[in-house]
Amino acid sequence: MSTHQGRLFAGIDWATKTHAVCVVDDQGAIKVRFEIPNTNKTFTGLVKRLSKLDVEGVAIERCDGPLVEAFLDAGLRVVVITPRQVKGLRSRYTGSGAKSDAGDAYLLADVLRTDGHRLTPLTQDSEATQVLRSLSRTRKQLVESRVGLVNQLHAQLERCFPAAIGLFSRLDSDVTIAFLRRYPTQHAASRLTPARFAAFLRRIAYCGRKPVDELYARIADAPSAGLSATEAEGRAVCVLALLRTIETTRHEERELEAEIIERLDAHADAHIFTSLPKAGHGVRAALLLSEIGDVRARFPDEESLAALAGVAPVTKASGKLHTVGFRWAADKKLRNALIDFADDSRNASPWAAKIYADAIARGKRHPHAVRILARAWVRVIWRCWQDHTAYNPELHGGAMQLQAA
Template identity: 50%
Template sequence: MSVPNPTTRVDTGRRTPTAGVDWARDDHAVAVVDPDGEQTARFTITHDRAGMRELVRRLLKAGVVEVGIERPDGPVVDALRQAGLVVFVIPPGQLKNLRSRYGSAGNKDDRFDAYVLADTVRTDRRRLRPLLTDTPTTTALRQTVRARRDLVAHRVAVANQLRAHLQIVFPGAVGLFADIDSEISLRFLERFTTQNQADWLSPKRLGAWLVSVGYCGRVAPTVLHTRLAEAPRGLTGADTTASAAVTRAYVAVLRALTGQIAELAARIGEQLELHPDAEIFTSLPRGGRVRAARLLAEIGDARGRFPTADSLACLAGVAPSTRQSGKVRAVSFRWGADRELRDAICDFAGDSRHANPWAADLYRRARARGHDHPHAVRVLARAWVGVIWACWTTNTPYDPDRHRALQRILNQDQPAAA
């Protein structure tokens, strides 16, 4: 017996049972309903290899073809797809609203949620889109990109903690250099950890130390020494032992994070170089390597996932949400969105205005209409989605010469031909 292709919508020509799987950490609740909505099976499987085999065996034995689940990835989804079952993803927020179909209590119960998932697939399959997954290459790139982003967030948090600590024990070190987590700032704190050690410095001694560590010389040693001297005094004497240990701990963590971020960035560059869609995203203005990789990873390479540019814009949360009742019409921020995708597209769009006149003009006009910066960036991101989607679906790198809206901006101030 042939199994259905898990990447296409199934039309079996007959009514078949459907299943729902409520994902948990250690075990998963499963429900099977017949074509009339009656629950015919309910069981729990463990989150291990034996449990995955048991899940697939019992679903196939029951004649299930389509399964509803709350998340699009993980061992359970892999096992279902490998068995030829069609997977429909129903996000937790949507599932929460669907519970009201079956009662007003709204209580969270894994077994009940499994039934709701199964019954929703039975009744609403024409409104659901089968799960389309990216290639392993894109999935691996997404893991690396997100890991780097998380480490950057950790670095920012630790840098803020170090800054708050130094404001109390050694204020002069806080504003000495541009960034508290820069290489020169970390080296300074390793050498001059306390106010006592910094008091030894003179302009000449500070200049000699800066030369020894290869400082770029952007700010003169006399200016840096003046900053130290004019800053509030920090702790001195015997009280500095504990504070120095805390400073060194924060510096060590920042060094470790910075090193791992650099390693992941290099890995991202390698993965991007080998990806068939790399040229599409690196051709975008101010795309760079890491930013291009992040856009590629979050959009993915499953073209069928976004049949239109609007579908991509809505999932990215850059298209507004419109509510209308009678004569009342309200346009508001779209809360239901993929936050990772929205952040990636908005990050690119916000920076693109510094390199692309068309983007700069769109942003400027949005601000002129009274939008704040985040709103103006989303307006610009919505416009970029159409361009990116066209390049993505046709496997064509971005070409400024073929971007007609950009060319109109570039040519609007040119004198007319004689």
């Protein structure tokens, strides 16, 4: 790469507590090296310092986060060099390939200096997409938190009320929460009679999927949990605390989902992602849209999108050696969004179902078969995304060939 005198390049080794920063000139000599704590207040100072130095660009190992957003807001050129790429490049700078924060910061800056023409800079999505991404990710984190809370509730009930597990559809359903709020332990449910139990279910408008007599028999015939009254009282406090937290989390999930749907409907690219089978006008379509983004130049071809999403394998060929392996260096949030969509799409699209079935028939396991399907969907999604058009099965060659056959 040709360079000009006076150009500077920055590398930042991102960490949880501190960031190591290194700035090199166009000859690779270190001009500045320092560390900053990981707080939003220091980001402003770092951006001002790098802007004052007039650096050519900044190389970092991750593509999102407040630090990256601060650089992009300031108009700095930001390129991403993934952790696996950094690991492979260490032997270029040290014989042992050992890791150090300062060494990685220098490596990032120097690779930007020598190979910057090979690296695509990050581009900010529109404000609408950034907000939608934040909402979608926050809701997903709440869902994960709720699952963890339900697991804790399950563990408590195994000790104090095993008969309540599986009594209704889910432990976080409305009917289960209402029942456990009234009878948090087996000791409390021991006072139940068939008439009182039936009256309680009518009060909470139980759907009647299972007969009341069957449900009551499961509670009455369950073996004793063997808890003393004191321990049962303490366990009840734990169960009620978990129930309150689960209810709060569920409420916030619903609020976020309503906000996501409202903002999705107003987004310029909504028609593309809501037209995909099983994506719908909800959270799944919003997650796909927000993780892919709306900057078309970021993915100039379908291969670049498949690679970042981790649904395209890594092929290594050297002489007689030819291996195909799992792509570890990927945007995991984007991959999860595509995998979730692809897995469910086979329930609505015969074309998707056939691709999945063919992969299983070739001996692929379920996760691998879904990745193959996700890779096939990337071709379709990328084309619709680039053309700003909704998905139409009648214009989808693969789907029409299957229908004709």
